[in-house]
Amino acid sequence: MxxxxxxxxxxxxxxxxxxxxxxxxxxxxxxxKLDSVRDLALYYxxxxxxxxxxxxxxxxxxxxxxxxxxxxxxxxxxxLVKELKKRVSVEKVKEFISRxxxxxxxxxxxxxxxxxxxxxx
Amino acid sequence: MSDNLxxxxxxxxxxxxxxxxxxxxxxxxxxxxxxxxxxxNGSGKTTLIKxxxxxxxxxxxxxxxxxxxxxxxxxxxxxxxxxxxxxxxxMKVNDAIGIFKDLYTDFDEVEALKILQRLNISxxxxxxxxxxxxxxxxxLALVMSRKAKIYILDExxxxxxxxxxxxxxxxxxxxxxxxxxxxxSTHLISDIEKIFEEVIFLKNGAVEFHRNAEELREETGKxxxxxxxxxxxx
Amino acid sequence: MLKxxxxxxxxxxxxxxxxxxxxxxxxxxVPFVANIDLLSDLFFLVFIVLVVGLSFSIFISIVMDxxxxxxxxxxxxxxxxxxxxxxxxLAKLIAAFIWVVVASFVLLLGVFILCxxxxxxxxxxxxxxxxxxxxxxxxxxxxxxxxxxIVLTIVALVVSGFQSIIYLYTxxxxxxxxxxxxxxxxxxxxxxxxxxxxxSWILGLLGLNIDYTVSTLSEFNSLYIxxxxxSGLLAVAFFFTTAYIIDNHIELDA
Numbered sequence: 001m002x003x004x005x006x007x008x009x010x011x012x013x014x015x016x017x018x019x020x021x022x023x024x025x026x027x028x029x030x031x032x033k034l035d036s037v038r039d040l041a042l043y044y045x046x047x048x049x050x051x052x053x054x055x056x057x058x059x060x061x062x063x064x065x066x067x068x069x070x071x072x073x074x075x076x077x078x079x080l081v082k083e084l085k086k087r088v089s090v091e092k093v094k095e096f097i098s099r100x101x102x103x104x105x106x107x108x109x110x111x112x113x114x115x116x117x118x119x120x121x
Numbered sequence: 122m123s124d125n126l127x128x129x130x131x132x133x134x135x136x137x138x139x140x141x142x143x144x145x146x147x148x149x150x151x152x153x154x155x156x157x158x159x160x161x162n163g164s165g166k167t168t169l170i171k172x173x174x175x176x177x178x179x180x181x182x183x184x185x186x187x188x189x190x191x192x193x194x195x196x197x198x199x200x201x202x203x204x205x206x207x208x209x210x211x212m213k214v215n216d217a218i219g220i221f222k223d224l225y226t227d228f229d230e231v232e233a234l235k236i237l238q239r240l241n242i243s244x245x246x247x248x249x250x251x252x253x254x255x256x257x258x259x260x261l262a263l264v265m266s267r268k269a270k271i272y273i274l275d276e277x278x279x280x281x282x283x284x285x286x287x288x289x290x291x292x293x294x295x296x297x298x299x300x301x302x303x304x305x306s307t308h309l310i311s312d313i314e315k316i317f318e319e320v321i322f323l324k325n326g327a328v329e330f331h332r333n334a335e336e337l338r339e340e341t342g343k344x345x346x347x348x349x350x351x352x353x354x355x
Numbered sequence: 356m357l358k359x360x361x362x363x364x365x366x367x368x369x370x371x372x373x374x375x376x377x378x379x380x381x382x383x384x385v386p387f388v389a390n391i392d393l394l395s396d397l398f399f400l401v402f403i404v405l406v407v408g409l410s411f412s413i414f415i416s417i418v419m420d421x422x423x424x425x426x427x428x429x430x431x432x433x434x435x436x437x438x439x440x441x442x443x444x445l446a447k448l449i450a451a452f453i454w455v456v457v458a459s460f461v462l463l464l465g466v467f468i469l470c471x472x473x474x475x476x477x478x479x480x481x482x483x484x485x486x487x488x489x490x491x492x493x494x495x496x497x498x499x500x501x502x503x504x505i506v507l508t509i510v511a512l513v514v515s516g517f518q519s520i521i522y523l524y525t526x527x528x529x530x531x532x533x534x535x536x537x538x539x540x541x542x543x544x545x546x547x548x549x550x551x552x553x554x555s556w557i558l559g560l561l562g563l564n565i566d567y568t569v570s571t572l573s574e575f576n577s578l579y580i581x582x583x584x585x586s587g588l589l590a591v592a593f594f595f596t597t598a599y600i601i602d603n604h605i606e607l608d609a
């Protein structure tokens with residue numbers, strides 16, 4: 001079983017995000033063929049129609065394309081993937097910042113902490 | 122594919138004068154879907170399932186399964202997993218496989234043996250030596266090895282430990298096809314809700330609603346499990 | 356259909372075999388254990404007990420077998436098989452009848468063994484060849500008309516056998532409808548007896564009750580033919596009634 005789902009929000013969204021991650025992180029490369037709907041459904045343990053929906057969304061955003069009678073592939077448009085990576089990264093950073101601010105950190109402290117931890121990585 | 126495989130019109134069934142099991146149920150179930158029939162014990166789930174399988178008659182309303190009334194044909198296209206073990210105690214796994222092979226033309230023996238192996242059930246095992254959970258898994262293996270148009274599973278994961286549940290869900294998903302309909306009745310929702318495309322909430326014998334699960338999640342921000350608890354809170 | 360009958364037999368044979376073994380064992384043991392004079396009153400008592408015992412056991416087995424496979428949790432399988440109710444009933448009927456036939460042979464065999472052994476114990480042992488000789492003499496006395504009687508007797512027994520069994524099935528099915536919710540076995544028994552009474556009363560009204568006190572064999576034969584026809588019709592009627600009940604009014608709540 002792949003990821004643990006949060007059943008309170010639509011599952012197709014979570015599947016979509018997970019596939020996006022595999023593309024952003026390079027796990028699935030440009031032009032690489034995706035598993036079939038059936039295999040994805042088994043992998044994630046969800047209804048095949050949910051997978052379909054996730055894939056439709058990904059196709060709408062241009063991240064994947066369909067080759068008739070053959071299957072679905074990751075886009076060859078590397079710029080698009082970079083865009084997505086930037087977008088997701090910015091989202092994560094925003095999340096992080098709001099959490100840190102909640103804890104009572106100001107900008108200087110946040111940056112200092114980041115440098116400190118990144119130094120140790 | 123979405124033809125109306127099961128059509129239920131104004132179905133009502135009561136036991137005696139006091140107990141109403143089903144009250145004016147109207148449902149249309151299409152193929153290519155995995156549908157959850159959800160409700161607490163006594164909500165009419167089992168009654169509805171028995172009616173579909175021809176185990177209960179004397180009801181009001183109209184039933185159409187693949188365009189036919191309940192009979193030998195509809196029984197041949199439905200693969201039914203009841204909540205009870207329905208084999209005689211003295212039988213071995215092999216005997217049961219023999220019965221299915223002989224009486225159901227859509228039964229795939231190779232598939233059945235594969236699934237049984239996956240579930241660690243030996244063909245020589247005697248049914249009376251099986252634990253309750255094992256009996257259920259064994260029957261599930263046989264039921265899912267038929268290439269039926271309709272699968273009706275009554276509590277397929279009840280009495281099964283969490284590890285086995287994943288295997289069972291995997292088996293069910295494996296046998297999904299666009300040409301078949303899977304109707305699963307359960308009250309253990311959290312483990313299984315991610316495989317449902319649609320859910321039917323049955324309360325006191327009546328249909329509360331029949332909706333697409335993802336749409337419900339989007340609309341309410343709740344899981345089917347949470348919704349269930351809300352709807353059926355006494 | 357053949358496959359179905361095969362399964363019916365496989366499903367039930369353990370039970371019947373046990374009965375047969377017990378019965379034959381008793382037949383073998385009794386001569387050595389009890390001091391019985393052949394053709395004495397005690398002998399007849401033992402004989403009756405054995406015959407009634409076996410017959411009753413077979414009767415109960417047929418009833419329990421049908422009840423269990425149709426209306427208990429096994430019914431979930433039986434009643435959802437991709438077959439018409441008529442096919443299912445017919446297979447069970449034929450299988451049950453086969454057991455009755457087998458039981459009859461076992462019954463005769465047991466009595467035969469009992470007698471032979473008793474004779475031995477009493478010191479008047481008779482060899483098998485002597486028995487066959489006696490048998491041969493009897494057969495010589497069978498002429499055409501007697502043969503007809505024998506054949507008709509067999510046919511009548513067969514048809515009545517079917518009728519009795521299917522009537523049992525009808526009673527058992529009738530109590531698994533919405534008419535009866537509790538104490539089903541009790542109601543089935545009541546229905547069985549009341550139904551039998553009602554039936555003979557109706558037949559009496561129609562003048563169809565057969566009086567076997569006649570003198571000539573040919574009259575006997577024509578009576579037999581009537582009996583066969585009536586039983587046959589009843590058997591068919593009960594068969595379709597049972598199928599109708601199951602198809603339209605069944606309630607399985609195992």
